[in-house]
Structures are given as C-alpha cells and as structure tokens.
Amino acid sequence: MIRYAVQRIVFGLLTIWFVATATFAAMHMVPGDPLSNDRAMAPEMRENLMRQYGLDKPVLRQYGIYLGNMLRGDFGISYIEENRRVNDIIREHFPVSATLGVLAIFFATLGGILWGALTARYQQRWPDFVIMGLVILSISVPGFVVAAFAQLALVTINGWVGAELLPIAGWGTLRHMLVPALVLGLGTMAFLTRLMRSSLLEIAQADYITTAKAKGLSAARIFFVHQLRNACLPFLTVLGPAIATITTGGFVVELVFSIPGLGRYFVQAIQQLDYTVIMGTTVFYGSFLVLMVVLVDLLYGWVDPRIKLHAG
Amino acid sequence: MPRNHLFQIAGALLLSVGAHSFAASGVDVANSKISLAIRYEPPSLNTVKSSDRVSSFLLTHLMEGLTRYGTNNEIVPAAALRWRQRDRSVIFYLRKNAEWSDGKPVTAHDFVFAWQTLVDPATASKYAFIMQPVKNAAAIARGALAPQSLGVQALDDFTLKVELQAPTPYFVSMTAFPAFYPIRKDFYRERGARYAADAKDMLFNGPFELTEWVHGASLKLRKNPYYWNKKNIRIGAIDIPYITSDSVATLNLFKNNNIAFANDLAQESISDALQRGLPLRKFLDGCMYFYSLNFRAGRITRNKALRQALQSVYDATLVTNKIIAMPGAQPAVSLFPKFLRGKTRSLREEIPPQPKAIDLGRARRLLQQAKQELQIEQFPPLVLLTSDVPVAVKLAEYTQYLFKQALGLNIVIDKQTFKQRHVKSYNGEFDIASLSWCPDYNDPLTFADYFASWNENNRGKYSNPEYDNWVRVAQRSGDIDTRVQAFGQLQRIIAADAAMLPSYEASVLYVQHPHLKGMQRGIFGGDPSFYFAWLEQ
Numbered sequence: 001m002i003r004y005a006v007q008r009i010v011f012g013l014l015t016i017w018f019v020a021t022a023t024f025a026a027m028h029m030v031p032g033d034p035l036s037n038d039r040a041m042a043p044e045m046r047e048n049l050m051r052q053y054g055l056d057k058p059v060l061r062q063y064g065i066y067l068g069n070m071l072r073g074d075f076g077i078s079y080i081e082e083n084r085r086v087n088d089i090i091r092e093h094f095p096v097s098a099t100l101g102v103l104a105i106f107f108a109t110l111g112g113i114l115w116g117a118l119t120a121r122y123q124q125r126w127p128d129f130v131i132m133g134l135v136i137l138s139i140s141v142p143g144f145v146v147a148a149f150a151q152l153a154l155v156t157i158n159g160w161v162g163a164e165l166l167p168i169a170g171w172g173t174l175r176h177m178l179v180p181a182l183v184l185g186l187g188t189m190a191f192l193t194r195l196m197r198s199s200l201l202e203i204a205q206a207d208y209i210t211t212a213k214a215k216g217l218s219a220a221r222i223f224f225v226h227q228l229r230n231a232c233l234p235f236l237t238v239l240g241p242a243i244a245t246i247t248t249g250g251f252v253v254e255l256v257f258s259i260p261g262l263g264r265y266f267v268q269a270i271q272q273l274d275y276t277v278i279m280g281t282t283v284f285y286g287s288f289l290v291l292m293v294v295l296v297d298l299l300y301g302w303v304d305p306r307i308k309l310h311a312g
Numbered sequence: 313m314p315r316n317h318l319f320q321i322a323g324a325l326l327l328s329v330g331a332h333s334f335a336a337s338g339v340d341v342a343n344s345k346i347s348l349a350i351r352y353e354p355p356s357l358n359t360v361k362s363s364d365r366v367s368s369f370l371l372t373h374l375m376e377g378l379t380r381y382g383t384n385n386e387i388v389p390a391a392a393l394r395w396r397q398r399d400r401s402v403i404f405y406l407r408k409n410a411e412w413s414d415g416k417p418v419t420a421h422d423f424v425f426a427w428q429t430l431v432d433p434a435t436a437s438k439y440a441f442i443m444q445p446v447k448n449a450a451a452i453a454r455g456a457l458a459p460q461s462l463g464v465q466a467l468d469d470f471t472l473k474v475e476l477q478a479p480t481p482y483f484v485s486m487t488a489f490p491a492f493y494p495i496r497k498d499f500y501r502e503r504g505a506r507y508a509a510d511a512k513d514m515l516f517n518g519p520f521e522l523t524e525w526v527h528g529a530s531l532k533l534r535k536n537p538y539y540w541n542k543k544n545i546r547i548g549a550i551d552i553p554y555i556t557s558d559s560v561a562t563l564n565l566f567k568n569n570n571i572a573f574a575n576d577l578a579q580e581s582i583s584d585a586l587q588r589g590l591p592l593r594k595f596l597d598g599c600m601y602f603y604s605l606n607f608r609a610g611r612i613t614r615n616k617a618l619r620q621a622l623q624s625v626y627d628a629t630l631v632t633n634k635i636i637a638m639p640g641a642q643p644a645v646s647l648f649p650k651f652l653r654g655k656t657r658s659l660r661e662e663i664p665p666q667p668k669a670i671d672l673g674r675a676r677r678l679l680q681q682a683k684q685e686l687q688i689e690q691f692p693p694l695v696l697l698t699s700d701v702p703v704a705v706k707l708a709e710y711t712q713y714l715f716k717q718a719l720g721l722n723i724v725i726d727k728q729t730f731k732q733r734h735v736k737s738y739n740g741e742f743d744i745a746s747l748s749w750c751p752d753y754n755d756p757l758t759f760a761d762y763f764a765s766w767n768e769n770n771r772g773k774y775s776n777p778e779y780d781n782w783v784r785v786a787q788r789s790g791d792i793d794t795r796v797q798a799f800g801q802l803q804r805i806i807a808a809d810a811a812m813l814p815s816y817e818a819s820v821l822y823v824q825h826p827h828l829k830g831m832q833r834g835i836f837g838g839d840p841s842f843y844f845a846w847l848e849q
Contacts, residue, residue, distance in 0.1 A: 032731040038748075040738065040768030041438060044454060049436050081355050083509035084527065093528060148560060155568045168568045169561060170553055171529065258349070258556040258565075260529035268352070273731055 008297060012290035019286035020279065024066065027278055028059055034079035034273050053079060055275075066279065075280035080272050086280035089265055094284070096171060097254070097261035101247035103177055104185030108242070111189040112235070116196020117223070123201065131193065138190035143183070147256040150183050169258040180257040184250055188242045195238060199231035206230075233304055240296030244289040338565075338572040339827045341847045344548035346572040346828060349565055351557045353528045358508040359493045360430040363439045365839070371490040372838025373533060373550070375518040378404050378423070378472070378487040381837035383844050387485050391418055391494065391517070392472075399479045399790050400447075404487075406470040411538040412496060413516040420466035422494035428459040429500070430491055442491045442752065445480040479790025482755035488837045489753075519545045519843060528555065546830075546846035563823070566590075572828045573840065577821040579638060579703065591826060594640030594819045598835035599750040600649050600759065603696075603711075603813040604772040608740045612692065613772075617682035619810035622744075623668055624675035625718040626711070632816040635710045636703060640819030647763075647806045648799065649817050651835060652756045655792045659756055663800035667814075668807065672718055679719055693722040697742035700727050704746055707815065711744075737771040745771055748818075754836055756799045757786050763802075763811060774811045 035041065035049055050056040054065065069076060075086035115135070119128045138146075154168045167176050203209060204227070212222050251263035262281060269277035338347050354370055356362040362371070372380070378395070382388035392404040410418040429435055431443050431452045443449040447463025463475030476483060486492060499507075499515050506513050511522040519539050524532035533550040535542060554565060559578045563585065566574035577585060577592075585592050603626075605613040613619060628643040642650055646665035654662035683689070694715075698708040705727060712723040723744075728736060737745045749769075751758045761767055764783045765775040779802060786798040806812060824831060830845040 030732070032735040036731045036735050036738075037438075038730075038734050039438075042441065042453070042768065044433075045436070045438065045440070048433060049438075052436055081353065081527075082361065083356065083506070089528075151561060151564050155564050158568055164568070168570070169556070169565055170570075255556060255558050256561045258554040258558075258561060260526075260555065265528070271730065 008294045012294055015290050016283060016286050020283050023279060023282045024063055027275055032273050034275055070283065076276035078274055078277050080274045086276050089277065090262060090280060090284055093260055093262040093265060096259060097247055097250050097263055100177060100181055100184060100250055100259060100261060103181035104246045105243055107182050108185035108188040108192055112192025112196050115193040116200060119197045120200035135190040135193050138186045144252045146186060147183050147253050150179055151256055154179060171259045180253045180259060184246055184253045188246060195234055196231060199234055200227055203227050203230050236296055236300055236303060240293045243292050338569045339825045339847055341827055341849055344847055345551060346547060347551045347553060347570060348573060349554035349556060349562050349571050350552055353555055357514060359490045360435055360437050363491065368490050368838050372841060373518055373520045374516045374522055375493045377493045379484060380488050381834050385834050387488060395484060397484060400476045402474045402484060404472040407540060408470055409540045410517060413521050413536055413538050415538060418494055418517050419469045420472040422496055423472050424464050424466050425497040426493060426495035427464050428462050429495060431462055432459040439491050445476050445483050447475040447477050478788050481790060482753055485754045520550065547842050550842065566823055572825040575822045585823065590823045592821060592823055594821050595833040596651060596817055597820050598649055598651050599748050599818050600644055601748045601815045601818060602644060604745045604747050605811060606740060606743050606772045607774050611743060613743050615682050615686055617678045617685060621675045621678035621682065621719060623810040623813060624671050625714060626813045627670045628814055628816060635707055636816050638819050639821065642817040644814030644816050646803045646814060648756050648759050648803060654796050662796055663803060665803055675719060691721055693724045694743040695726050696723050696744045697726045697733060697736055698746040699733050700729050708746060751835065760786055760799060760802050763806060776805060776809060779805050
C-alpha cells in the first residue's frame, strides 16, 4: 500500500511538471505578452518594462528561472495587478472556490443518491420518467445558460414575494452560496443520478440481496446497509474528476454570481496574458487535481476490500 | 427523526428566510448610502500607474487634482482656487484649506513630486506620455534629463508654476486627470512598493476615503472628514459589494434593488429593460469606431481607387441604425466625434465634414480603375481583422456581405480576442482593421494626431507629409482660429485619402435608481461622478 502511494505521488509530480511546461510553452507561443494593449507604447518604455519584468531574457532562461522559483513556492507577482503576489491571490481566492465546490459536491451527492434511489425504486413509473427527463435536461444544457436562468428566476421570485428570499449575487453568508452551489453541482448531480440508478438496479438482482430478503431483513436495512454501500463504488470513480471539474469549472458561476473565486482570475489571466498568474493558477489546479485523483484511488481500496492496492 | 422536530426545523428555516424584507440596499436614503457594482478589480490605485476606467472612477472620488469637472462638465477649481494662463506657462494658486486624510495640508510640493514621479523612467509608468505638454517631459521619459528638470515648480507652498513645451490651450483641463493628482512624498517613500496596495497604504485628499478594500471582492468608500468641501458632499457612503464583468448579471442586480446604477447594458438586454419600464438612459462616451486601412508595402489597400471604392459603398448611417442599433449611437462622419468643441460652437458646426455620398456606380468605376492600376484581373481576398465581441462580429459580417454584394470583393474575417487583435494590428497583419479610439484629453488633437506618421497608434501606417504638417500646426499654435483651420484641413485630407472608414460613435446605455439624483456622466474626469449627487424619496 505504501509503495503504491509513493508511486502514485511520483507520477503525480511528473504530471505537474509536464503541465507547467506545456502551459509555459503554450503561453509564449500565443501572440502578445502582458504589455500588449490597445494603446501603443513608446519603444524605450516597452524595453524598459520588459527588462524590469525579466521578459527580455531568452525563453529557455525564463523557463529555468520560473521552475527554480516554483520549487521554492514563489509564483511571482501579477503583471496586471502590480501589487499582488500570485501566492496571495491563490491563498485569498481559492478557499472561496473550494467552499463553493464542496457545497456543490455535497448537493450533487445528496441529490444523486436521492434521485437515483427514487428512480430505481419507482422504475418505469412516473417519478422515474420525470426525474430522468430532468436529468437529461441538466446534462445537456450548458452551465452558463443554467446560471443565467437561475439568477433571472431568483430576481423574478424575489419580485413576486416582495422580499429578498435569497441574494442573487455576491458572497459572504450561507444564503449567498446556496443557488450558485446548486447550479454548479447540477450537471454532476444529474450524472450521479443516472449512475446511481443503474448501479442500484444491477445490485438489486444480486444473490446477496435475495439472501437478505429471504432472511427477512427490512427494506430500509437492505437499502442502506447492503445496496447503497456497493452502489457507491462507481460513484467514487466519478467523484475524483467531478471534484476537480466543479472546482475549476466554477468560472461561469463565479462570473454570473459575482463570487470572488480563483476561477475568475484563472480565465482573466489568460485573456490578459498575465504570465505569472497563468502559471501559478495552472500549476496549482494541476496539483489539486492530481491530489484528488490519488486520494480517490486510496479511498477505493478502503471502501472495497476486494481491491488490493499494489504497485505495478 | 421525530416528526415535530422536522416541522420545527422547517418553520425556523421559513422564518429566517422570510425575515429578510426588501432592504432596498441599492439606495439607502436614510443613511445617504448607495451600493454599486464594478466591472473588475482595480489593477492599481497608484495615480502614476493607473489609467483604466475603474481605477479612474475610484480615484476621482478618493483624491483631487488642481481642477475637476463641474455640473455642466466644465472645468472648475478644485485643489487650485484660480489660475493664470499665458502662452507657455500656467500659474496655479492653491487653496490653503485643502488637507490630506492625516490632517496635513495639500501643498504645491505634492504636485511637483507626483508629476516628476510620473515621468521618471524608474517609475516605468505606461501613462507618462500624458505629461508631454509639460516642458522637458519627453526628454526625461527618454532618460536624457533628470526628473527634477520637469517644467513644474513650487514657487511657494501654495503656488505652482507650470512651463509648457508649446502653447497648449487645453492643458488646464488635463490637470483634472488622476495622473496629475498630488502625492505626498514622505508617505510615498515610507510605503515604498506597498504604496496604494491597500486602503491603509493610501492618503486621500478627495471627497471620500477608502475604508475597506477586500481584493477581488468589495470596496467601501466613506465621506472624508478632512475634505475642504465636505459640507457640499451629500452622499455619505458608497459600497461596492459586487465585482463582475457580466452586464446581464449587473442588470439583474439593479432589478433586484441591490445596486443604484447599472452601466453598459448589452444590446440583448434592451427590450427586456424597456418592457419592465426601467429608467433607461444613454450617454455618448466620446469613443469612435472605424475601419483603418493598411498602407504598408505589399498591401492592396495602398491603392487609392480601391479605398475610395470602399468608402463609396460603406454607409455609416445605415450601419449605425441597422447593425449597431443601440439607442443613442451616432453615425461617425469624420475623424472627429460629435462632442468636440471649436472656438465658440461645436467643432462639427465650425468645420462641417463633407462625407462622400454613397454611390454604387462611382464605386464600381473606381474598382475598375484600381484593377487597371494594379494590373490584376481579380482582387485577392481582403483580410478584415476584428474582435470577438458580438457587436463587432455582427458589423464584420455585414461588411463582408456589403463588399461582396456591391463590389464582388471577397472578405475574410479574422476574429481575434483583445490582446491578439491588437498585436496583429500593430504588426500590420490585416487589410482592413476594425478599431476604436477614445480621447485622452479634451481637444481635437487627441484624434487628429492618431494618423500622424510618427504615432505608434497609427496601425495602418498612413503617412502623408501634408497631414503631418497640419498636425504640427495644431500642436504648436496657441491661436484657436489657426488650430480650427488645421483641424478642418486634417479632416478633409483623411476623407480625400480614404485612410479610414468611420463607422459609429458608441452610446453607453445605463439605468439609474430614481431616488439617486445628480449623478454625472462624463467623457473625462472619472465616470460616473457622485460629487454632486444626492438621494431623495
């Protein structure tokens, strides 16, 4: 088990290095740089600034310097927000995205189990049809449409009620988080519902369930103790990447609901070619994703004793 | 879980939800407070480093220059009580009761220090160019002279003398810009790299002070108790709890009564806003949108007959009304937008532009002439460089259709995001480029010198010695009649050479809470301004 974990970590580090290098290369291949703007700069001014930022050095040297700093945990200072260190940006804004993401996962999981169980229980009856219809809708409709629609719906509902039931944007209290988290988790919730449904239906046919019924166990006990635990396994496979997708894919939700998360910085940095922020956020997200995948793998082994984790 | 527990929890939830009644927090008349949204986190609140719209908006409320824009968008005294302008010098007499937010007086030395810091190459400010009218500024920026030789000095604590490089009639109006605001030398030196990084790293001499700045999330402005004119500032507090660049989300915040003002409505939101009866207003922001043609060697647009053919079919009025279709947008008819003033009337009245009439027959004849001159049978496809913003894409597609229909020309649309479009335009990778230009200062020269051959912003590399000469006349003369005449010539030359195809002057649509009065929109001097605003039921 230890050897397995170590091997996964080493592969993880290699992955992160690859991500950093690929991003650095892509960034420098795109026309433009942090200084390009809609207003021309006098040549001496531009040279002066390029020198100050270290952008006048050959690209390979810049790469070497960057890697060296990264190993020391120093991602540099933003080119656009000249007073902010990238580490500070990540430290201040990631917790917001993470909170939003965790709440989204929570809703997705809760919803996935609930709706999945309902559709399996009432298979081929109207709850099944209604829920599966909504599931297909949730998977097909793009995130930005759902977000915009949800916000508009909130405005309308608030207007009808004459009171602000829930804030339509902003961050700070639990009430601010509910709708954005729901919107963010909706796609994953729909996916998990489907997964749960097929998982439960498959297990319902298994021999040990027939045995449990024959032994006279209650329906509730059969469901919670026997069916659910086994149905969770495919769930866990999806959960690792889902966590990462939700945490990184929060950009649209953060934009529409005016949430000060890291996703917004991530995308804005690319638009503005803010090299240091691009590298910092990409490496950070890459590391986060690698960590999640490794954790899920280890969790797998714990949940299902049939799986023995070993290297090779 | 026992049933009554469930009911109790549900009840408590409902109560907690229902208890939040509609606090119309966009406008709080009782506390004289308004809430706003801004489009993005201000990159820098250091007056010598920033010039973007959000930073300018904040800085004009937090600090103050020698002058400011008044209720009719005219220049009025601010930190300066009065001034005396000669041909090449201006003397400002500062008021003696202006204070910084630490109680110390605002003096002429603060202005000298700020202006020298702006042009100092060590500061590496991208906006140093704005100081060019001041004597020696250009040489200092090049590193040829020390910052101390800038043509500004404090004759005493409250008298500032400015020497100009050339007669610059519009110079006083420039002192209203944040780049010309004062900075306290001792504070600046003491804070070093952290100057203006946070609310506690700034000193304020304006109507408001920044009491809270949560980066990327929110800002809070409160009335500055040290401000000399505080009894005339009627807004007590400005909260900025939302930072989003999504204009639909901003409009939703306005509809939900969370903010007092929503700016820059998208075209798609207009019908919804009208249906709801929202108080829609419009504002011409002074920016010009046009097509710039490429004069570089090897480019087919170097041919004058071709350019004139394009000019003869491109109808700016139709484009503005049918394609852009934003209420308030104006067709662009010349190099100069509508708002510019001449000697006594608007510039447009004093030097009326004579836009060429749309004439399909003439256009086709010109095209034939171009073919003969270029000795080609068919024109190769022309590359039209444009941005990925929906309105720009729509305009590009219309232009493609128009030139194909009318002239049989093939247009290839090159859609690029912001930075890439500008890099390509500077590198000349286009035949026709969709560009815009916003005024740097309140004088026609800011548009006139765009096409000067030495101007790096001249992406098409248009070069005409006669044009350059007239630009120099406008730059060097202090006589209004001479300058207006020069602008007239420049306008004529650009149209005759068909160096650009003017499209439209954008109108910004916005909504304002009916309880908020006196909010000012301005092309210059921080927009919007709440200096003269107040709240009433």
